[in-house]
Amino acid sequence: MTLLEVRDLEVTYPGGAAAVRGVDLALAAGRKLGIAGESGCGKSTLALALLRLLPAGTRVSGEVLLNGEDVLTMRWGQVRAVRWAGASIVFQGAMHSLNPVHRVGDQIAEPVLLHRGATAAAARRRAGELLEHVGLPASRAAAYPHELSGGQRQRVMIAMALACDPRLIVADEPTTALDVMIQAQILRLIERLVADQDVGLIMISHDLAVLADTCDRLTVMYAGRVVEEGPARQVYEDARHPYARALSAAFPRIGDPASRFAPHGLPGDPPDPAALPAGCAFHPRCPVPLDVCATRDQPLRDAGPDRRAACVHVGAAVPGPASAAEDARSTS
Known part of the structure; x- marks a missing residue:
């Protein structure tokens, strides 16, 4: 049975900042879902929206079904009962x-x-x-x-x-300020608790390596949207969206001299949620953009068994710059 189901969640802060845009998620008891992305991509806003912890004046729409009941339409007494005891x-x-x-x-x-x-x-x-x-x-x-x-x-x-024995735990960057040895201990502790108590876990982090090692599935967010989702290890090792691939490449692989001595980065920052660019929000930073990316946002597409990615290139592996240029010429 599905423990948590999020349907078309939209969160807009006072002033017009669209922090979460049309997010869909699902999680079963005993399973672990990782949510990744840079600061400003909407991860923590999503977490707060699940239990209606957002500031006054924030516009929220969609559904957050916890054990089949919509948290967003509950009376305040019900919400108080859900917090701690339900999630x-x-x-x-x-x-x-x-x-x-x-x-x-x-x-x-x-x-x-x-x-x-x-x-x-x-x-x-x-x-x-x-x-x-x-x-x-x-x-x-x-x-x-x-x-x-x-x-x-x-x-x-x-x-x-x-x-209070909740069925759902949301862990927002639980290991960010810890050294690697303590971080490993905390991650193993969280894994053990999920297995022993059959709770659902949402773990939020910018570190894809941590999420791939801990979670069953991985969702990558950019500018408030889900841009890739699938089995955690597959998304980390073979990302189909250029943003997810850049996040993965930013962390060196142990035993891989190429990644150690030539680490990859991603220039720039996520866009201002109050002034998102037209088309795909990632296209100003994308290493393989096409003309259509500047004018048309991309929906999540089938990117393999149990995988989806919101990129015009999806259907095969994300191309490198050379093949992207060939695609651009062939579509012009």
């Missing part, structure tokens, strides 16, 4: 998300008190159990956030997200 978010930057003047055990216990109606003693016990579940001793419940390392704080954030 929870692990925000990026644990030190900024935790309250510095409260002990971490109290912060983990708070949603248990509010949403489960537990006694104070039961909530404290639950906090200790959750800390042990994420690999910390229950005694660390008495610590303040500044007394913990970055990896320990991130484990506290994950414990908080699990406090």
Whole structure:
């Protein structure tokens, strides 16, 4: 059964910034979906929209079906019940998300008190159990956030997200500020929790390598739209959209001297959501644009078994600059 289904989601901030444009997603319990893209591509906005955490004045349309119920049309009482118990978010930057003047055990216990109606003693016990579940001793419940390392704080954030046994966890850049050894530990922890508790996971990151190693499927966003989606390892190793391919190439492969000594990058930045270019939003940065790309946006097309990509070149592998030039001559 589908745990989460997002249909034609549109999010526009006050002032006209179109941060999310027509996004469709689906996730089953026990599965892991990665969402990738540079800063400004709409990943975090999408995450906040799932639980109606966007600022006042933001226009949201479409459907966000969690266990078949549309979060966007729920009454506020229903939304409060869904948050924590139905779905929870692990925000990026644990030190900024935790309250510095409260002990971490109290912060983990708070949603248990509010949403489960537990006694104070039961909530404290639950906090200790959750800390042990994420690999910390229950005694660390008495610590303040500044007394913990970055990896320990991130484990506290994950414990908080699990406090009310949600079916869906959204992890927004959960390992960005961590060193590679701690990052690996947190990723393995998240994988284990998903498998043990049969929850659905959405992991958001700019790092395709992390998502390919952790998730079942991968969605790549650019300028608020999905530009490629498919099995995570396939998208990472054989991207069909030029943007997804550029993201993948930006990370050197271990044991590959060519990528180590000649890393690839992508010039420029994603466009301003309030002033998107005509046609395909990626065409000003695209290494293989055609004339049609400047005037016509590209829909998601079949790019192989269980894969789609929004590029005029889709149907075969994304061409290099030489073959793109030949395509341009043949269509002129």
